[in-house]
Amino acid sequence: MNLLERAAELAQARKPYVKATVVRAGKPASAHAGDTALVLADGAIEGFVGGTCAESSVRVHALATLDTGDPLLLRISAGAPSTVVEEGAVTVANPCLSGGSLEIFLEPRKPAPRLVVVGDTPIGVSLATLGAPLGFEVIPAGVPDPGAAGASAGAAGLVAAADAVVVASHGRGEEPVLEAALRAGVPYVGLVASRKRGSAVLASLEVSDTERARVHSPAGLDLGGRSAPEIALSILAEIVALRSSSDDATRRTTGGEDPVPITTAVLDSFVTIPAGTIPLATIEAPGTAIDPICGMTVAIVPGAIQADGPVYFCAEGCKRRYLADRG
Template sequence: MLELAADLVPLLDAGVPVAAVTVTRVARSAPRGVGASLAVTRDARVLGSISGGCVESDAVMLGLDVLRTGGIRRARFGFTDDGAVTPIAAGLACGGAVDVVAYRLDETMRPALEDVRAGREATLRLDLDGVPLELHHAAPPRLVILGAGEHAAALCRLGAAAGFAVTVCDGWALLVTRERFPDATELVVAAPHEYLAGLPSPDARTAVCVLTHDERLDVPALRTALRLPVGFVGAMGARATVARRAALLRGAGVTDAELSRLHSPLGLDLGGSTPEETALSVIAEIVASRNAAGARPLRELPGTRLHLIADDTAPESSCAVRSA
């Protein structure tokens, strides 16, 4: 539910009644995990999702019932433990099941929602008819883009859409504008290496991408970035540029161990050429690196073909929905 904070806080401000339906348990496999939520207003406006779409209508009806009658409602969507089939709905297409709880939002939830909307980590602890429910939302991962050209603008758009808090830094104020980067969390006019030297709280969830296209800026920025405890450092450039830049970095004192951390040329080979296609390849490489994934097509991998939340302890049975 916390992931919907940007939409839920304005509804609370306006006094709009809202119910949330939150996943509390996953059996076998499901498209989303524990904590995933869908919210619904009394006039059936729907925010978020608890599955790939296969049980959303039943979740909406559960939420509307809570808004109509009050109280707490619980249900299971998917396979039942005893194999009985109910006429309520088809279950999850992936063959699993999720337990959910539906409840009405109130003002006690506002502080956690406000924290998430502001980009801060937050934990919400609820007591739903004596059953505790804890929802945690980590601060978003950070993407630091150095350079403010067209590729940077495309990377900012896709990075924000992928859930990153995006910082764009360039020494040229004419380029670092809200009009060019409407989705950026932060805009910085500074020399890239100077900004990186004072980067607050760099960590493994921080990615730095150098797109300045100028060796006078690239080399000091990369030398600084490669010595930070960030999870990803990448730089755009053709292979000849990459080789020349590597020699310059070694000449500037960067060790081979530090240089081995550099992702350059930046991005996965998707065959694209536009700024948007290039940005997609960069985000794909960052995500693959963060998850230590091979970035191979799912159809080439053994087992399930979807990234599903799995719990193989649940028995096989008939696909159905069971309400508590």
């Protein structure tokens, strides 16, 4: 496998690495301009950019670029140990280098932040459309069916490897995803809802108050947007702002484990309702009921969340509270 194929394999597996390229070599350095290596997150070096002495410096500074995310020009020369740091460049003197000098460009390659968008509403579609140009790997997801076997496990599997989760399903299957995202430690969890409805949804979650407080609801910065694309832009702006200002100590780590793959089995536990598949004229206005827990108006439709009576609920959380109160 050549380095291009290996780099593609690492990218496919969402494993970070640094591409190290020799851009100048002074004799008698063993490397030549154009020599390339890949430095993996565990420090392994695949390829050639110089002997073991040069590799040591490459490894140290390559791993530093993985931490910062910024490319770096590394200059290595023989001499007493020293390090000179400039903006965008570091010059090191290596006493074991057998003469010559090297200049190596280090390019960190990190997986694109993974954004899971739950719901194919206009805001959800706009998030998927705008997210990709901003460098996100966008995973559009359907809505978890609370009545389906394994729905909670499906939600957990879907969001486990996410960097951000935005629930834009407008009341459908919100709780399982929000709870799974919070328990998985997803850095950004957003709910598209009004303040009143969002507060009711958050109150129904079976999580700690600390976790509940991590949900951004209403999701997005207050930019005054009204249209779906404008609201999506405000949500993406909030995610970018938080990612940029986050402290390394608070970032979620995987402990070296591979991310949970987004498999067909996981997605099969979600029910997608494609926009525009039902002519508007054929939709009959449903009857309504009042959720006895939160007071919200609930449409009486097939698949509505209900208990004996029947009593209808806006969400599984309200149903659980109702049944618990009844003993």
